[in-house]
Amino acid sequence: MRMKYVLSEVLVGLWRNVTMTIAMIITMAVSLFMLGGSGLLYQKVGDMKDLYYENVEVSIFLKTDVSEQQRTDLDSKLKGDPLVKEVTYVNKDEAYNRFKQMYADAPDLVNAVKPDQLPESFRLKLKNPEQYKNIYDQYKDTEGVDEIVDQSKLLDKVFGVLTGIQNFALAIAIVMAVAALLLVANTIQVAAYSKRREVAVMKLVGASNWFIQAPFVLEAVVAGLFGSILGLLALIGVKLVAGGGSLAALEGLITPISWSEILLTFPLMAAVGGLVSAVTAWVTLRFYLRV
Numbered sequence: 001m002r003m004k005y006v007l008s009e010v011l012v013g014l015w016r017n018v019t020m021t022i023a024m025i026i027t028m029a030v031s032l033f034m035l036g037g038s039g040l041l042y043q044k045v046g047d048m049k050d051l052y053y054e055n056v057e058v059s060i061f062l063k064t065d066v067s068e069q070q071r072t073d074l075d076s077k078l079k080g081d082p083l084v085k086e087v088t089y090v091n092k093d094e095a096y097n098r099f100k101q102m103y104a105d106a107p108d109l110v111n112a113v114k115p116d117q118l119p120e121s122f123r124l125k126l127k128n129p130e131q132y133k134n135i136y137d138q139y140k141d142t143e144g145v146d147e148i149v150d151q152s153k154l155l156d157k158v159f160g161v162l163t164g165i166q167n168f169a170l171a172i173a174i175v176m177a178v179a180a181l182l183l184v185a186n187t188i189q190v191a192a193y194s195k196r197r198e199v200a201v202m203k204l205v206g207a208s209n210w211f212i213q214a215p216f217v218l219e220a221v222v223a224g225l226f227g228s229i230l231g232l233l234a235l236i237g238v239k240l241v242a243g244g245g246s247l248a249a250l251e252g253l254i255t256p257i258s259w260s261e262i263l264l265t266f267p268l269m270a271a272v273g274g275l276v277s278a279v280t281a282w283v284t285l286r287f288y289l290r291v
Helices: 002-016 018-055 068-079 092-102 107-112 129-139 151-194 196-204 209-244 246-252 259-289
Strands: 058-062 084-090 121-126 145-150
Touching: 018 151, 018 209, 018 259, 058 068, 058 129, 068 084, 068 121, 084 092, 121 129, 129 145, 151 209, 151 259, 209 259
Parallel strands: none
Antiparallel strands: 058 121, 058 145, 084 121
């Protein structure tokens, strides 16, 4: 009987303040959507870093007048370096073939370059790509070395942009979360005020605080759960747009987000939405209404 009463009061309370309830659900949905999206973005950027750093190379370009002895000495030194995982020597012909493949859609540029104009190089894979600086300091003054280029320097710029997007999404999620909390608190206050006489009567007849607070807390939890469902639908919508629209080109840069990863964010979104709403409602009732 008590549970039936509590549930009926929840439904009545949600309908009584339907405008504020809708606003609370929408705000919560936007907040949880941004939170889920930023969480997925953080995960994908982390996966990208692991993937790219596994394949990143350090290129040591040789001078045009490098001697055979200098080349051999450098090759031996690199193969014996504990920081180096793999060494590949690229002569002028191989460098020219790579150049033609890289600029296959620019034939005029390819025709303007001759094989003997491209430098020889050693391509290194490091055991720890973040130790590029040690490689650079160790080999920059070696005889026959012209230039040392690390691909991770370019990747750092890309990751810097993505990290900025991450932080922006997280900041928006926090702002929307604060707005949602304020709406939850305000909605609970209005609901409790509209039922202040019923609350007073219930306390006079000995109803426990839990019994009085339960309908208000459950109202907030239901709104939070509805918000998490809308947030999930928004993530699914973005996935559909990204997969078949103009955002599909980004999949070459960002590893695709799978459906399972999106669906696995829902329990987290629902838990955050429900728990935060419940705690906010409970705190509001404890400190504002003193019931």
